[in-house]
Structure formats: structure tokens, C-alpha cells
Amino acid sequence: xxxxxxxxxxxxxxxxxxxxxxxxxxxxxxxxxxxxxxxxxxxxxxxxxxxxxxxxxxxxxxxxxxxxxxxxxxxxxxxxxxxxxxxxxxxxxxxxxxxxx
Amino acid sequence: xxxxxxxxxxxxxxxxxxxxxxxxxxxxxxxxxxxxxxxxxxxxxxxxxxxxxxxxxxxxxxxxxxxxxxxxxxxxxxxxxxxxxxxxxxxxxxxxxxxxxxxxxxxxxxxxxxxxxxxxxxxxxxxxxxxxxxxxxxxxxxxxxxxxxxxxxxxxxxxxxxxxxxxxxxxxxxxxxxxxxxxxxxxxxxxxxxxxxxxxxxxxxxxxxxxxxxxxxxxxxxxxxxxxxxxxxxxxxxxxxxxxxxxxxxxxxxxxxxxxxxxxxxxxxxxxxxxxxxxxxxxxxxxxxxxxxxxxxxxxxxxxx
Amino acid sequence: xxxxxxxxxxxxxxxxxxxxxxxxxxxxxxxxxxxxxxxxxxxxxxxxxxxxxxxxxxxxxxxxxxxxxxxxxxxxxxxxxxxxxxxxxxxxxxxxxxxxxxxxxxxxxxxxxxxxxxxxxxxxxxxxxxxxxxxxxxxxxxxxxxxxxxxxxxxxxxxxxxxxxxxxxxxxxxxxxxxxxxxxxxxxxxxxxxxxxxxxxxxxxxxxxxxxxxxxxxxxxx
Numbered sequence: 106x107x108x109x110x111x112x113x114x115x116x117x118x119x120x121x122x123x124x125x126x127x128x129x130x131x132x133x134x135x136x137x138x139x140x141x142x143x144x145x146x147x148x149x150x151x152x153x154x155x156x157x158x159x160x161x162x163x164x165x166x167x168x169x170x171x172x173x174x175x176x177x178x179x180x181x182x183x184x185x186x187x188x189x190x191x192x193x194x195x196x197x198x199x200x201x202x203x204x205x206x
Numbered sequence: 207x208x209x210x211x212x213x214x215x216x217x218x219x220x221x222x223x224x225x226x227x228x229x230x231x232x233x234x235x236x237x238x239x240x241x242x243x244x245x246x247x248x249x250x251x252x253x254x255x256x257x258x259x260x261x262x263x264x265x266x267x268x269x270x271x272x273x274x275x276x277x278x279x280x281x282x283x284x285x286x287x288x289x290x291x292x293x294x295x296x297x298x299x300x301x302x303x304x305x306x307x308x309x310x311x312x313x314x315x316x317x318x319x320x321x322x323x324x325x326x327x328x329x330x331x332x333x334x335x336x337x338x339x340x341x342x343x344x345x346x347x348x349x350x351x352x353x354x355x356x357x358x359x360x361x362x363x364x365x366x367x368x369x370x371x372x373x374x375x376x377x378x379x380x381x382x383x384x385x386x387x388x389x390x391x392x393x394x395x396x397x398x399x400x401x402x403x404x405x406x407x408x409x410x411x412x413x414x415x416x417x418x419x420x421x422x423x424x425x426x427x428x429x430x431x432x433x434x435x436x437x438x439x440x441x442x443x444x445x446x447x448x449x450x451x452x453x454x455x456x457x458x459x460x461x462x463x464x465x466x467x468x469x470x471x472x473x474x475x476x477x478x479x480x481x482x483x484x485x486x487x488x489x490x491x492x493x494x495x496x497x498x499x500x501x502x503x504x505x506x507x508x509x510x511x
Numbered sequence: 512x513x514x515x516x517x518x519x520x521x522x523x524x525x526x527x528x529x530x531x532x533x534x535x536x537x538x539x540x541x542x543x544x545x546x547x548x549x550x551x552x553x554x555x556x557x558x559x560x561x562x563x564x565x566x567x568x569x570x571x572x573x574x575x576x577x578x579x580x581x582x583x584x585x586x587x588x589x590x591x592x593x594x595x596x597x598x599x600x601x602x603x604x605x606x607x608x609x610x611x612x613x614x615x616x617x618x619x620x621x622x623x624x625x626x627x628x629x630x631x632x633x634x635x636x637x638x639x640x641x642x643x644x645x646x647x648x649x650x651x652x653x654x655x656x657x658x659x660x661x662x663x664x665x666x667x668x669x670x671x672x673x674x675x676x677x678x679x680x681x682x683x684x685x686x687x688x689x690x691x692x693x694x695x696x697x698x699x700x701x702x703x704x705x706x707x708x709x710x711x712x713x714x715x716x717x718x719x720x721x722x723x724x725x726x727x728x729x730x731x732x733x
Contacts, residue, residue, distance in 0.1 A: 118551065121558035125565075159555065162520035163563040202562030205570065287665070292712065314672040317664055317682045328665070335669040336712045351712065369673040374694055377671075380706065384669060388709055396673065444673055 111135075112172075113145025117152045120170055121159075128200040129169040131190045133183065136174045146174070165202045168193060208345065208391060209363040211308035212280045213252040217392065217421045221511050222479060223486030225282060225394065225423060226250035226498050230265035239270045242495045243279045249502045250489070251510060252309050254394070257284040261321025268298055272305035282365065283307050286315025291331035292340065292351050299341065303360030310362040311394065312337045335388045338366060342389030364389060369396040370407035371446040379410040382420075392421040394488040397438075399470075400446040401477045408481050417483030424478040427490040428497055429467035432456040468501060475505040513541040513605045514639045515627040517552065524563055526622040527601060530571065534597040535624070536590055536612065537577030538604035545639050548603030548625050550577035556603065556624065581608030587615050594619055629661075647717030647724065653710060655696035660713075662689035668710040 109115055112134035123130045132153065134146040149172065157167040171193075173186045207214060216223050226246050231238040246253055253274060257267040271281035283302055285295060299310070314334040318326050332340065340351045341364050348359040366385045370378060382393065398404045404424065411417055429435050432455040439447035451470060458466035471489075478484050487507075491497050502508055517523075527533055535553050543549025557573045564571040574593045578586040581604035594600055594612070599620040602609045605627040612621045629641040644661035650668070651658060660666045664682045670690030674681030678691040697703050715721065 116551075118554045118558065121555055121562075125558055125561060159520070159559050163524075163559050164566065165562055200562075201566040204561070204565055205568075314665060314667065316674065319682050330665045330667070331715065332712050333665070333667040333669050334672070335709055339709065340712070367673065372671075372673060372675055373677060374675075374691060377694055377706075381671075384707065384709060387707075444676060 111140065111142045111145035112149035113140070113142060113147075115149055115152065117156050120152070120156050124160075124165070124169060124200060124202060125204060127203070128197070129171075129190065129194040131187065132170075132172040134172055134174050136176060139176065163202070165200065166197055168197060169200060209308040209361045211252065211363045213282070213309055214363045214391070216251050216511055217485055219511070222507065223251050223421070223423060224249070224502055224507055224510065225252050225254060225486065225488045226495070227254040227256065227488070227490045227492060228270075228495055229256050229259060229492050230267065230270040232262070232264050234265065236273060239265070239273050240277060243274045243277060245495050246498055247277075247279050248510060249499045249508070251486075252280040252282045254282045254284060254311060254488070257286050257313070257315070258289065258321070260316050261288065261318040261323065263322060268302045268305070268307065271302065271307050275306040280309065281307055282309035282311055284311045284313055285337065286313045287330050287332050287334060287337055288315030288318060288328055291329050295332070295337065296340070296344070296350055299344065299360055299362070303362065308361065308363055309365065310341060311365040311367065312341065312390075313367055334366060335384055338364060338385055338388040338390055346389075363391050365392040365394060366390045367396065368393050369444045370398070370404050371396060371400065372444040376410075379407065379414060379416070382411065382416055383414055386416055386419050390420055392423060392485075394423045395425045396444055397425045397427045397490060398474060398478060399438075399451050400448050401474060403446055404478065405481055408483050412483050421485040422483055423486040423488040424474075424481075424484050425488045425490060426471050426474050426478075427492075428471040428494065428501060429455055429463075430494065431460075431463045431467070432458075434467075464497075468497060468504070471501055472505045475501070475507075512544055512630070512632065513607075513627060514545045514629050514631045514641075515542055515547045515605050515625040516545075517547050517556070517603070517625055518623070520559065520563070523556070523601070523622075523624050524560065527560070527571070527599065530598045531569075532572040532574075532597050533599050533601050534574040534576070534590075534593045535601045535603060536581060536594075536608070537575075538581035538608050539577055539579040540581075542604055542608075542625060543577075544633065546637075548605075550575075553577050553603055556601075581605075582611050584611070584615060587611055591616075645718065646713070646715070647721075648714060650710070650713075653705065653708075654693045655700060655702070655705075657689055657693045657696060659689055659693065662687070662692070666713075668713060 112132055120130050134149050140146045153172050160167045171190055175182045228242045255267045255270045258264055267283045271283040274281040312334050318324055318328050341362055343349050344359055345361050348356050350356055368382050435447055435452045435455045438445045455466055475487050489498055535557050537548050537550050537553035553575050557575050576590055576593055578589050580586045594616055601622050601624050603624045609621050609623045630643040631639050631641040633639050641661055646660050659668055663670055664680050671688055675688040675691055678688055680686040680688045697705055
């Protein structure tokens with residue numbers, strides 16, 4: 106788990122590099138109107154859309170990258186969404202784009 | 207006489223002129239051209255032959271035009287700026303003149319995106335106004351565009367198209383003035399359905415005295431169906447089709463649509479005939495050339511001089 | 512500035528299909544500004560290609576570098592080592608950058624990853640539009656500062672044509688009719704009379720039609 110001061114700090118290349126070595130990436134961001142840096146989470150959302158287009162172009166399942174919005178105190182939603190994402194990744198199988206071990 | 211063409215003689219004599227239009231085939235079928243031309247013989251003073259209209263490849267205007275000339279039907283050939291540079295245009299015009307063509311309509315040309323070869327390179331070496339001036343200089347100054355002398359020069363009756371209904375409205379009359387300055391002898395307008403707006407345009411034209419410098423032929427076209435009226439109203443750029451015309455066509459129903467379309471056309475001809483400065487009509491009945499004789503007759507325009 | 516966009520992924524993958532080690536060279540000037548080939552785009556393309564090739568079980572090794580400009584010898588010289596270490600170069604610069612690399616390193620295969628599209632400006636982040644045709648004989652003084660060569664679909668000098676509708680070009684309802692813009696601008700400047708002048712046929716020989724161009728400034732040569 107990588108902590109960042111704002112989801113807007115996550116760059117597109119970070120997501121790509123994570124996928125080169127893993128099966129999926131999940132991003133947790135503050136609710137849209139609640140960004141303390143005003144538009145950080147909007148940038149994150151735009152970058153996610155950009156990455157999903159690239160994944161489509163190289164035929165890697167775009168569902169391997171997801172973003173959820175929650176407030177810092179919502180541990181329940183955090184656990185629930187993480188479990189769901191894990192199950193989804195399991196059914197997608199290993200990422201064909203990963204480097205050979 | 208600038209060209210000695212039939213159209214020129216009729217207009218200079220003060221008669222109300224009638225021109226028609228035919229679209230050449232997308233093939234080498236000369237018979238198609240001859241058949242359409244025979245339909246119009248005696249009903250039009252000269253016949254426009256389009257030049258790859260909407261950028262769709264068709265038999266060349268000059269070829270089809272000279273075919274008409276050989277059968278005693280006077281052509282108005284069209285030349286666009288889209289496909290040919292100044293070298294090809296001047297070359298084609300020398301040839302056209304040698305083949306007996308005397309009337310020429312100078313156009314910009316629809317963008318190739320509309321046609322069946324949208325990937326082609328477009329030329330637009332000249333625009334329509336530069337083309338008009340070039341042809342005028344070939345005729346009156348006996349010079350090619352580069353300044354070189356022409357030993358035996360072509361004599362064209364030079365025409366252009368103008369759209370009284372497109373934007374910017376105030377500029378349309380200035381554009382006509384520019385074309386007159388460049389040297390046109392006659393103008394055919396875009397199809398008129400909105401006689402009121404056309405009348406306003408003519409008023410502005412008269413204010414600048416342009417009606418005395420150029421012969422203005424109002425474009426008319428018979429509608430075939432209410433669908434056609436609606437399509438032209440909503441989908442064709444630069445067309446103004448008033449609601450009451452669409453209504454007339456709708457009310458007529460399928461059975462009487464063509465009849466009503468012809469009636470509307472004749473009504474419009476009657477109205478524009480009365481507008482000061484209108485020297486004739488240009489009947490565009492593309493793919494319905496057979497209807498032209500009926501329109502000309504019922505509009506009281508027979509016999510042709 | 513020069514504006515371009517990355518070629519479709521499949522086209523790029525097809526170009527480098529036979530190579531096992533490539534160098535992706537970006538450019539920090541125009542293509543970085545139009546988000547097509549700057550260092551961000553280089554790293555993302557590199558990652559995407561690696562994943563695509565892993566999927567095919569044909570892994571590829573990729574080196575990356577983004578010089579400040581790819582059209583000047585002094586900057587491309589910085590790439591020498593990486594170029595020589597690889598089988599081929601994938602350039603994310605404009606067409607000029609690709610050709611600079613080829614001229615400087617004649618034995619190297621260089622593929623273009625970007626389609627160089629036009630000379631234009633960023634209207635806002637993410638939107639670029641064409642402004643200049645590099646015709647070699649600027650007429651902006653005659654048209655209120657709006658280029659009729661490249662903003663008019665038919666390059667008219669005495670426009671508009673009959674296809675101008677509601678201030679838009681017949682070719683695309685999203686495209687402004689250049690001559691409407693020119694008319695409006697000259698009206699604002701009180702110079703509508705300029706439009707009564709007939710502009711003569713253009714001398715296209717100063718542009719691409721005259722053949723490849725070159726400018727030599729003897730007074731500037733060392």
C-alpha cells in the first residue's frame with residue numbers, strides 16, 4: 106500500500122509501472138467535492154481514464170485498475186471495496202502484461 | 207458581343223432568359239447526355255453542365271458540353287477551382303473554346319469531402335474570383351495569367367454563382383460586387399424558395415447598381431415531394447425553404463406532390479419575373495430534366511427567341 | 512508550435528515487432544507541450560510496449576531519454592550512447608526529429624511513433640488547432656490577422672465560398688469559416704473596405720509547391 110498526500114499526486118506512469126509487476130491497481134481518493142487540494146482527485150480521475158484507454162489499446166483488461174472515493178473514516182467501505190477488487194482480479198486471472206518471473 | 211453565344215444575344219436583346227441544367231453521367235454513356243439534352247432543346251437558351259458536382263466523379267463538363275454543342279444545343283460549361291490548377295484550367299479553356307463552347311460558369315467547387323474521393327488532394331490554386339478575372343483577361347487582354355500573349359484568344363460569356371441566402375448576409379452583395387469587378391457577365395443564383403428574402407437581396411443589388419452591370423438569373427427548382435422540401439430546408443447548407451412551401455407540399459400529399467412542386471416553381475418564376483433587375487431564370491431539375499418543358503410552357507416563357 | 516499525436520498502438524507495435532532492444536527518444540519542446548512525445552509520454556509508451564510484448568511472450572528491453580529538442584545536432588548528440596546500444600530507435604518527436612536522428616546517425620533505423628499534424632496553438636489544455644500553413648508569403652496583414660490559407664478549407668483569398676453557413680465551414684460544423692472570422696475582425700477594426708480589393712492568385716512557389724525549401728543567412732554563418 107502506497108500512501109500519497111493526495112490522489113492527484115499519483116502519476117499515470119506509477120499506475121503503468123505497478124501493472125508491469127502486478128495484477129491490478131486500486132486507488133482510493135477523497136470524495137469529489139472534498140479534495141483539500143481542490144481538484145487533485147479530478148486529476149486522478151482524468152489520468153485513470155487516460156490509462157484505461159492505453160490498456161484498451163494493448164488489450165490488457167481495463168478493470169485491472171479501479172478508483173474508489175471515500176472519506177478517511179470509512180473503514181467499512183475500504184475493506185468491502187478492497188475485497189471486491191481482490192475477487193474481481195482473481196476471476197480476471199494473472200496479468201498477461203507482467204514481466205516473466 | 208463578348209462571345210456571340212445564344213444566351214448573350216438573348217440577354218442583350220432584353221428578353222427574359224431561360225437556362226436549365228444537366229448532370230453528366232458517372233460513366234462514358236454519351237447517350238445519357240444526348241437524351242437529356244434533346245429533352246431541353248427549344249426550352250432553354252443554354253444548358254449548364256455541372257463539373258463533378260459535390261466532388262463526385264462524372265464525365266467532364268467540357269466533354270459533355272462539346273457533345274451538346276455538336277447537336278446544336280448551347281452549353282454553359284462549369285469550371286471549379288477544386289481539381290485543377292491555373293495551368294490545367296487555361297489549357298482546358300483553350301480546348302473548350304476550340305470545341306465551340308461559349309458560356310462558362312466559374313465556381314469555387316464543393317470540398318472533396320462531400321464526394322466519392324474524400325482522400326484526394328485538393329487544388330484551389332485559384333479561387334472563383336481570381337478565376338473570373340483570369341478568364342476575362344484571356345478574352346479582353348488576350349493574355350494568359352502569367353502575362354504572356356495568347357495568339358488566338360477564347361471568347362467566353364463569363365458567369366458565376368451567388369447565394370443570396372447565406373451568411374454573412376450583408377456581405378453577399380459585396381461578394382457579388384467583387385465578382386462584377388472581376389468581370390462576370392451573368393450570374394445564376396442559388397435556388398429561390400424564399401422570394402421575400404430574394405427580393406431584399408435584389409434591393410441591395412440595385413442599390414449598388416449591379417443589376418445594370420451583370421445579368422442576374424434567379425435559380426428555381428421544382429420540388430418532387432414534401433420529403434425533398436424538408437431535406438433541403440434542414441440539410442442543405444445555404445438553402446432557405448420557408449415553412450409555407452413545406453406546408454404546401456405536405457398538404458398536396460403523395461399523389462399530387464409533383465404537380466404541386468411544379469406549381470410552386472411556376473409561382474416563383476412569376477414572382478421573380480416582376481422583380482426589377484432579374485433578367486431570367488435558371489431551372490435546376492437535376493434527374494428530372496423531363497419536367498423542364500412543362501415548367502417553361504406553363505410559366506408562359508414559350509416560344510424561346 | 513508543431514502539433515502531433517501518437518500513432519495508434521498497433522501501428523507502433525507492428526513497426527518494432529522484430530526488435531528486442533529499442534530506444535525511445537522523446538522531445539522536450541513542441542511534442543511535450545501537445546502531450547504527444549515528452550518525457551511523460553515516453554515513459555508511458557515504454558511501459559505499454561513492454562506489457563504488450565510480455566503478453567505475446569516476446570519481451571523487449573527499452574531505453575528511454577528525452578532531450579530538450581530533437582531537431583538540433585547538439586541535443587541529439589547526447590543520445591549517441593543509447594542509440595548505439597539499441598537495435599532501433601522509436602522517436603516520439605515530430606517528423607523533423609526523426610529525420611535529424613537519421614541524418615546524424617545514418618546507420619540507425621528510426622521509426623516515427625508520432626504523426627506530425629499541423630502548426631497551431633493550444634486553445635486550452637487538451638485542445639490544439641491549426642493556425643499556420645507555412646506558405647512562405649504571409650498575408651495576415653490583408654485578412655485582419657486570420658490565415659486564409661490554412662483556416663479556410665479551400666485556401667480562398669477572396670472568400671467566403673457559398674458553403675459558409677452560420678459562421679461554420681461546410682466541411683465540418685465544428686470548424687469556423689475563416690472568412691466569417693475575417694469579416695467580423697475587419698468589421699471590428701472598421702476596415703471592411705479592405706475586402707473590396709481583389710487579392711490576386713497566390714504565388715505558391717514560396718510554399719511547399721515550389722519544392723523543398725532552405726534559408727541561408729550568410730550574415731549569420733560563422
